[in-house]
Amino acid sequence: MITIVDYQMGNLRSVQKAIERVGGEARISSDPSEIAQAEKLILPGVGAFGDAMAELNHRDLASPIRDFVASGRPFLGICLGLQLLFERGFEHGEHEGLGVIAGDVVRFAPAPQRKVPHMGWNSVVKKHDAPVLADIETGTHFYFVHSYYVRPTDPGVVALECEYGEKFCAMVWKDNIFATQFHPEKSQADGLKVLAAFEKLPATSNAS
Amino acid sequence: MLAARVIPCLDVHEGRVVKGTNFVNLRDAGDPVEVARRYEQEGADELVFLDITASHEQRETIVDVVRRTAEVVFMPLTVGGGVRTIEDVRTLLSAGCDKVSINSAACKDPDFVARAADRFGSQCIVVNIDPKRVIRDGEEVWEVHINGGRKPTGLMAVEWAKKVESLGAGEIVLTSMDADGTRDGFDIPITSAVSEAVSIPVVASGGAGCPQHLADAILLGKADAALAASIFHFGQYTIAETKQVMRDAGITVRL
Numbered sequence: 146m147i148t149i150v151d152y153q154m155g156n157l158r159s160v161q162k163a164i165e166r167v168g169g170e171a172r173i174s175s176d177p178s179e180i181a182q183a184e185k186l187i188l189p190g191v192g193a194f195g196d197a198m199a200e201l202n203h204r205d206l207a208s209p210i211r212d213f214v215a216s217g218r219p220f221l222g223i224c225l226g227l228q229l230l231f232e233r234g235f236e237h238g239e240h241e242g243l244g245v246i247a248g249d250v251v252r253f254a255p256a257p258q259r260k261v262p263h264m265g266w267n268s269v270v271k272k273h274d275a276p277v278l279a280d281i282e283t284g285t286h287f288y289f290v291h292s293y294y295v296r297p298t299d300p301g302v303v304a305l306e307c308e309y310g311e312k313f314c315a316m317v318w319k320d321n322i323f324a325t326q327f328h329p330e331k332s333q334a335d336g337l338k339v340l341a342a343f344e345k346l347p348a349t350s351n352a353s
Numbered sequence: 354m355l356a357a358r359v360i361p362c363l364d365v366h367e368g369r370v371v372k373g374t375n376f377v378n379l380r381d382a383g384d385p386v387e388v389a390r391r392y393e394q395e396g397a398d399e400l401v402f403l404d405i406t407a408s409h410e411q412r413e414t415i416v417d418v419v420r421r422t423a424e425v426v427f428m429p430l431t432v433g434g435g436v437r438t439i440e441d442v443r444t445l446l447s448a449g450c451d452k453v454s455i456n457s458a459a460c461k462d463p464d465f466v467a468r469a470a471d472r473f474g475s476q477c478i479v480v481n482i483d484p485k486r487v488i489r490d491g492e493e494v495w496e497v498h499i500n501g502g503r504k505p506t507g508l509m510a511v512e513w514a515k516k517v518e519s520l521g522a523g524e525i526v527l528t529s530m531d532a533d534g535t536r537d538g539f540d541i542p543i544t545s546a547v548s549e550a551v552s553i554p555v556v557a558s559g560g561a562g563c564p565q566h567l568a569d570a571i572l573l574g575k576a577d578a579a580l581a582a583s584i585f586h587f588g589q590y591t592i593a594e595t596k597q598v599m600r601d602a603g604i605t606v607r608l
Contacts, residue, residue: 192474286607
């Protein structure tokens with residue numbers, strides 16, 4: 146059973162349906178104790194970084210999520226759910242994130258010929274063979290929609306890289322933490338492959 | 354590299370696709386969920402549902418269509434038509450669509466765009482702009498119209514596009530009222546003028562008659578995506594062959 150964190154930031158139903166499509170079970174929850182005790186956790190989310198952290202704090206979810214991640218159980222962040230893992234976000238001012246991964250979340254700088262948001266299907270380069278990427282090769286397209294991207298302090302955590310005027314991190318992998326900038330639940334068959342691999346990870350994995 | 358998107362648009366009336374479709378293997382050619390499935394298999398990059406239901410009472414129907422589609426199709430889904438309130442946006446997003454498209458309500462109350470973007474994020478707020486070439490004081494201008502091109506708003510397309518960007522729209526769907534329905538190709542001058550004036554993505558719409566028109570919208574119109582309805586519905590061209598034509602023209606597409 147996968148638990149999807151509900152903090153009123155975006156389309157959770159699509160994530161749940163995608164997990165069901167690949168043969169898994171998922172429940173949507175905003176209950177701190179259910180989240181702390183989850184077998185596997187997905188933190189989805191769209192919207193602004195500051196609002197999202199405010200919602201997590203307001204609902205007493207920040208600590209349970211940090212504790213869950215520290216427990217070594219499989220965690221998947223999607224889009225804003227990737228960005229929130231970082232120390233600082235700079236969307237509408239500076240905001241403190243969950244601080245699970247060292248680094249910042251910054252906006253794509255204005256550049257000629259570069260529209261922001263980065264919206265649509267872009268191809269990725271595989272940097273590390275993360276367990277959830279067994280069926281994904283360099284050149285695979287995923288669906289992105291975001292104006293901000295993560296800059297990890299340790300480049301070693303970048304599992305997938307993407308290019309949009311500059312190279313940026315499309316997916317982080319660190320021990321039990323998997324987090325994508327793209328939306329696997331909106332990336333048709335290839336996105337479902339990532340979710341299927343996550344769903345099949347051993348529940349009590351200590352991937353480190 | 355970011356791929357140019359090909360987006361089929363389905364007009365939905367009372368829960369059915371209208372304008373007709375010609376897919377041979379569909380059990381029910383008029384069921385939006387089945388058509389969406391088919392387009393996903395063909396390689397559509399996104400899908401747009403345009404709710405052309407006239408009465409407010411039937412709004413629930415499109416919500417149900419979205420809900421059922423989002424259960425079986427795993428690609429971005431946009432809904433437009435009759436989106437007037439924050440509650441409309443919330444209802445559609447929670448039913449499973451990813452973006453909502455605002456048209457008349459934006460012209461009547463620009464601040465609605467700002468409120469929606471602020472509440473739900475720019476990435477899910479699309480503004481539809483429908484310009485029409487009209488003569489004002491002996492000069493041609495591109496005036497934004499509402500009500501299917503019947504009602505002028507006094508807004509000029511390029512200025513209005515910049516305005517909705519500043520209000521927080523994440524994307525613009527630009528439908529030339531002169532080109533719409535002609536199948537003679539997109540309105541390239543208006544498309545490129547709007548696309549170059551803003552730094553958010555622009556979807557060209559209105560006038561597609563063959564795959565080359567979609568390629569032109571990207572190459573000449575500088576659009577980030579091209580939307581088409583009838584050329585796909587009538588089985589005249591598949592999305593896959595359209596993308597092949599675009600690739601042959603030197604455009605990055607997802608095949």
